[in-house]
Amino acid sequence: MRLRKPQSGLIIEGGEMINSKEVKEYAKKCGADLIGIASIERFKDVPAQHNPSSIFPEAKSIIVIGRRITRGTLRGVEEGTQFDLYSLYGDVWLQDRFLAMTTFKIAEFLEDNRYEAVPLPNLPPQVPPMGIAVRPDQPPPNVMVDFDDAAMRAGLGEIGYCGILLTPEFGPRQRFQIILTDAKLEPNPLLKQKICDRCMExxxxxxxxxxxxxxxKEINICGKxxxxxxxxxxxxxxxxxxxxxxxxxxxxxxDRLAAICVRxxxxHLEKMNKLKNRFQSSFRKRAPWKIGKREMDFYKI
Ligand code: SF4
Ligand code: SF4
Structure with a gap:
């Protein structure tokens, strides 16, 4: 028997278990540039205040969905000509919404196939614990998952020397959202290749x-x-x-994604041919502008 459902338009036949390939194919159709899956076991060393299982105790898989920040979005900042291209009202506004739509469609797909899906917005894990735990063995109820950490656990990238997640596709140029689900999905292997070469740029x-x-300091996530x-x-x-x-x-x-350190x-990564998303021309075309502490003090900015 083939079930039909209008929202996602795709249901797996005969009540079979959904698998990673189907979820990934659907995610790509919905506009995901990146999709990685981690098993909940990969989070066993994560404190309860940041652990996905504190939110959804039955979660078996953590799906991390990424969409690129287009390189052109950074052009105005790179040239020092148009700072609003990358801002709350420019790229962030647009791309957060596209990413949310992609995430929501994938959540619908999972629920159409009878698995619960908990989409999470990318809120900062540095927010202090707030509120009162409803049970003594639970953390305060504002559990915040660290999305860069989760993307690493889902095999999408590594944390670079500058503390930002780097992927082989876009380097630091992407944003993530997450879905927790009780579907047991085949996890991605952890990324083996090195992206950051400690160039110190x-x-x-x-x-x-x-x-x-x-x-x-050396960080160790799932042995990486x-x-x-x-x-x-x-x-x-x-x-x-x-x-x-x-x-x-x-x-x-x-948010440092448009800052000169990350640009x-x-x-550097593009010049080293380390990224899959390639361009006809180099990103940095002239010496970058900079404002140091002395100028900030002088202009009182
Ligand atoms: S600029 Fe170089 S050292 Fe810094 S994170 Fe990127 S690759 Fe690593
Ligand atoms: S360039 Fe700015 S955002 Fe980047 S590390 Fe330096 S101070 Fe921080």
Whole structure:
């Protein structure tokens, strides 16, 4: 018997279990550029305040969906000519909505096939615990999953030296959303290849010395080890080089995806031919503009 459902238009025949391939094919049709799947077991070392199973105890799989930030979106910031292209009212507004639509369609597809799907918005994991736990063994009810961490666990990328998730497709140029589901899906393998080559371009180009290589630390996620420098986010919050304050919560890390540190990383990874999304021309066409602490103090910005 073939069931039919108008929303997703696709139901697996005869009550068979849905599988990863079907979910991924559907996600691509809905506009996902990236889709990775992690089993809940890969989160067993994650504290309860950030653990998907605190939200949905029966969750078996974590689906991480990514859409690219188009490179052209960063052009105005890179040239110092149009800062609103990458802003809450420009790219962020548009792309967050497209990503949400893609995520919601995939959630519908899962629920059309009789699995529960919990779509999560990308809220900052730095938000402090709030509210009172409803049971003694539970964390406060604002559980925030770290999406970069989840994308790594779902095999989509690695955390680069500058603390940003890098993928082989786009480097740092993407945003993620997540669906928790009780469907048991085949997980992606963890990414084996190295993307960050510790070129230090992010550090060299940061005008505020916010990335401290003397305090680097090794992080180990599911056995994958990555070296990450310490970032002084208080400096990034004041940075006028393309960074913007976290749009969801003052405690959240600032959005650095358009900042000169991350743009320098994009330029480097493209020059090294490390990214699959290729262009006719190079990203950085001239020496980048920068505003350091002295100019910020002088102009009182
Ligand atoms: S700029 Fe270089 S060191 Fe920094 S994150 Fe990118 S690849 Fe790694
Ligand atoms: S956001 Fe600004 S201050 Fe922070 S690391 Fe990037 S360039 Fe430096």
């Amino acid at each position: 992010c550090i060299k180009n940061c005008p505020l010395d916010a990335i401290d290589s003397t305090k680097e 080890k990555m070296l990450v420098a310490e970032i002084d986010y208080a400096k990034c919050t004041t940075c006028k080089n393309g960074a913007s304050p976290n749009r969801y919560h003052p405690a959240g890390n600032p 320098s990383c994009i330029d």
